[in-house]
Amino acid sequence: MRQKGLALIFCFWFMIVTVACTAVNSEAPQATVESSENNVNPQPNVEQKQTAYYVDSGLFKIHAVNDSEKVGEAEKIALLTFDDGPKGIVTTEILDILDKYEAKSLWFVSGFNYGVSIDQPDPAKADRFRTLVKEIHQRGHLIGNHTWSHANLRQLSAEEQKREIASMNQLLEEITGEPVRFFRPPFGADTDVQKLYMKEAGMQTMNWSVGSLDWELKEAEQVVEQVVSTIHPGANILMHDLPIQVEALDTILAQLREMGYRFMLPTELEPSLAES
Incomplete structure (x- = not known):
């Protein structure tokens, strides 16, 4: 029991x-x-592979590096470029419009806005030039070389051509602290001397595929129509640091957005693929 x-x-x-x-x-x-719900851990910081682009050396259109087999089928991207600046209040007004659309651009600047030469700055221009180039750079845009005097390179000797490019590079690198990657010859007039210089310097020649004609048209509406009617996937748009562009730019960007275009970052470009 x-x-x-x-x-x-x-x-x-x-x-x-x-x-x-x-x-x-x-x-x-x-x-x-x-x-686990009360202590949410963030996803690992996995680096996203950014698409790289290049400018073809024939039509100067933009293409994805991994899309070379479909050169004629570029996506709806556009590169915004501005020549001949910087030019005071016009420059800052253009920058403000670009900010409105969160658009970045490539500015091909010229030394005549600074002075006669790098050793002969114009007291009335030099400080403003430095300030504006710094502002363009600090607001996320890229600075390119458009020669010192905006001369037609085909009318210069080999040494004069090299000096036009080298002195501009020197000043821009001094201001931004970065090497200059892109070059646009005035009037689109490239030369064999200049191309060899680009190759040796690791730079890229870049003309354009869409011209806004803001340098010859009289009305902002005409500039808008010129850009919108000639736009194409992979467009490389040439504009200028001019008052008429201040009037036209907002409408241009708005209409291109409505058409499905993305304004690419100049830093997405691969200059190493340029000069072949």
């Missing part, structure tokens, strides 16, 4: 322990989930 009583007590104790363990185990996953 005594042994039977002990057996009953043991069985009863075993049942209590089993039930308690089951209850604890059944609650454990719920407690774990609740803890």
Whole structure:
């Protein structure tokens, strides 16, 4: 009888322990989930591979590097470029419009806005030039070389051509602290001397595929129509640092956005693919 009583007590104790363990185990996953919800860990900082683009050396259109087999089917991107600046209030007004659309651009600047030469700055221009180039750069845009005097390179000697490019590079690198990657010859007049210089300097020659004609048209509406009617996927748009462009630019950007265009970052360009 005594042994039977002990057996009953043991069985009863075993049942209590089993039930308690089951209850604890059944609650454990719920407690774990609740803890993970209260302490959300961010996703690992996985680096996203950014698409790289290049400017073809024939039509100067923009293409994705990995899309060379579909050269004629470039996506709806457009590169915005501005020549001949910087020019004071006009420059800052253009920058403000670009900011409105969160658009970045490539500015091909010329040294005549600074002075006669890098060693002969114009007191009335030099400080403004430095300030504006810094502002363009600090607001996320890229600075390119448009020669010092805006001369037609085909009318210069080999040494004069090199000096036009080298002195501009020197000043821009001094102001921005970065090497100059892109060059646009005035009037689109490239030369063999200039192309060789680009290759040796690791730079890219870049003309354009869409001209806004803001340098000859008289009305802003005409400039808008010129750009919108000639736009194409991979467009490389030439504009200028001019008052008429201040009037036209907002409408140009708005209409291109409505047409599905993205304004690419100049930093997405790969100049290493340029001169071949």
